[in-house]
Amino acid sequence: MSEGIDARGIDVTLGGRKVLDGFDLQVPPGRVTGLLGPSGTGKSTLLRALVRFIDIDAGTITLDGTDIEALDARELRCRVGLVAQTPVMLPGTVADNLRYGVPDLTAEDLARALADADLAPSFADRVAGDLSGGERARVALARALTRGPQLLLLDEPTAALDHDTAEHIGATLRRLRDSGLGVCVTTHDLAFADAWVDRRVDLERGR
Amino acid sequence: MSRDILLKAIAGVGFTAIAVALSLRHRLGSAREIAIAAARAFVQLAAVGALIALVFELPGLAFAFVGAMVATAAVTSGSRLRGLPGARVRALVSIALPALAATLALLALGAFAFTPRAAVPTAGILIGGAMAATTLTGRRLLESLQDEIPEIETRLALGDAARTALAPAVRRAVHTGLIPVIDQTRSVGLVTLPGTFVGLILGGATPAQAAATQLVVLLALVAVELSAGLLLAELTQRAVILPGERVQRIAVQR
Numbered sequence: 332m333s334e335g336i337d338a339r340g341i342d343v344t345l346g347g348r349k350v351l352d353g354f355d356l357q358v359p360p361g362r363v364t365g366l367l368g369p370s371g372t373g374k375s376t377l378l379r380a381l382v383r384f385i386d387i388d389a390g391t392i393t394l395d396g397t398d399i400e401a402l403d404a405r406e407l408r409c410r411v412g413l414v415a416q417t418p419v420m421l422p423g424t425v426a427d428n429l430r431y432g433v434p435d436l437t438a439e440d441l442a443r444a445l446a447d448a449d450l451a452p453s454f455a456d457r458v459a460g461d462l463s464g465g466e467r468a469r470v471a472l473a474r475a476l477t478r479g480p481q482l483l484l485l486d487e488p489t490a491a492l493d494h495d496t497a498e499h500i501g502a503t504l505r506r507l508r509d510s511g512l513g514v515c516v517t518t519h520d521l522a523f524a525d526a527w528v529d530r531r532v533d534l535e536r537g538r
Numbered sequence: 539m540s541r542d543i544l545l546k547a548i549a550g551v552g553f554t555a556i557a558v559a560l561s562l563r564h565r566l567g568s569a570r571e572i573a574i575a576a577a578r579a580f581v582q583l584a585a586v587g588a589l590i591a592l593v594f595e596l597p598g599l600a601f602a603f604v605g606a607m608v609a610t611a612a613v614t615s616g617s618r619l620r621g622l623p624g625a626r627v628r629a630l631v632s633i634a635l636p637a638l639a640a641t642l643a644l645l646a647l648g649a650f651a652f653t654p655r656a657a658v659p660t661a662g663i664l665i666g667g668a669m670a671a672t673t674l675t676g677r678r679l680l681e682s683l684q685d686e687i688p689e690i691e692t693r694l695a696l697g698d699a700a701r702t703a704l705a706p707a708v709r710r711a712v713h714t715g716l717i718p719v720i721d722q723t724r725s726v727g728l729v730t731l732p733g734t735f736v737g738l739i740l741g742g743a744t745p746a747q748a749a750a751t752q753l754v755v756l757l758a759l760v761a762v763e764l765s766a767g768l769l770l771a772e773l774t775q776r777a778v779i780l781p782g783e784r785v786q787r788i789a790v791q792r
Contacts, residue, residue: 383782384691404783409697419692432697478697 365528418471420459448473501527600654636765671763675715
């Protein structure tokens with residue numbers, strides 16, 4: 332049974348500074364969890380810890396009841412997709428990006444991932460490096476979805492996007508939630524959180 | 539000191555002054571480094587000039603001399619790779635293994651006489667090439683590990699193993715390390731007349747003998763520099779790949 336992520340008592344120190352201090356977070360399936368707080372409060376650090384990009388000093392993080400330290404890191408990252416704040420487009424077309432690491436992705440799966448991220452099928456042949464910021468954000472979302480994750484972590488997905496594009500992203504996240512995906516989104520945009528987030532976790536000074 | 543040597547020394551000082559002045563004029567921040575490198579070259583060549591006759595006569599001293607060359611190359615390259623844990627040791631392995639193996643192979647194949655007079659300069663050329671490739675490859679890879687972490691972590695987040703995620707950066711770095719020797723090989727005889735060729739001609743060898751010797755040295759250099767770059771890339775990956783398919787960030791001193 333899917334329980335999602337359960338992080339308890341998380342301490343993280345980076346460069347001698349305690350970024351997270353005894354922080355708790357649950358990311359259940361079928362909900363959009365908003366991780367709120369101003370810049371520098373450790374939102375990105377927490378997401379990075381959830382996919383084991385950084386070590387935690389104390390606490391436990393489980394995925395469906397299993398400590399993530401006991402999971403193969405690659406398996407963990409396929410089950411928990413991470414979309415960075417500034418999405419990096421890999422060389423090639425949008426289709427190449429979506430097929431990265433999933434070479435046997437079918438045309439139907441590719442089309443579904445594009446549709447899930449609110450992108451037209453014609454996007455598949457666009458050169459990824461030529462896309463705008465908003466398009467990159469959606470391609471990064473589609474790319475994460477092609478791995479069939481059960482949870483999706485998005486770091487400030489609407490930063491530097493205009494209001495309409497941010498609304499598109501919000502609506503996309505809601506659709507994904509309705510399909511059963513657990514979503515965790517960091518944001519300092521309170522209006523976006525009010526409109527699209529089901530449950531809010533405030534991350535003020537790492538607690 | 540003969541007039542000829544004095545004139546050459548004065549010319550060397552003049553060229554150094556030009557390089558230092560250009561660096562200062564364009565605020566490159568390398569004027570001091572150029573001056574120190576030139577001073578070191580002056581002292582080192584003077585010392586070698588005094589020692590080399592002895593080195594050529596005593597095999598034991600020749601081995602020690604090659605050892606000193608390797609150690610100096612490792613320290614020089616390692617100092618360019620600050621930020622990489624154990625940089626000097628990793629540079630030492632990357633330089634010594636291919637350069638010394640190629641020297642032994644050339645001597646064993648009879649390409650050069652098995653004498654200190656032939657072995658020491660050959661080892662020096664190959665050690666110097668390996669040092670350049672190690673430094674260039676390492677610098678490029680460390681810069682990637684600092685500047686391209688978002689791309690590397692994107693690949694990790696998409697399920698890549700750390701080695702797979704690093705592969706594009708490694709390929710770019712090894713390619714960068716090879717550029718000088720490939721360009722040198724491509725342009726030999728057209729743009730440059732390399733040291734071995736010139737030295738042999740001045741020493742009385744026929745042009746055909748000099749060309750054949752230069753060719754084997756140049757092609758050995760390509761293999762040595764590629765091996766040095768690959769070794770350094772491998773040793774760097776071992777240093778930065780952490781358990782759990784993670785990559786350690788590196789702070790490069792530029």
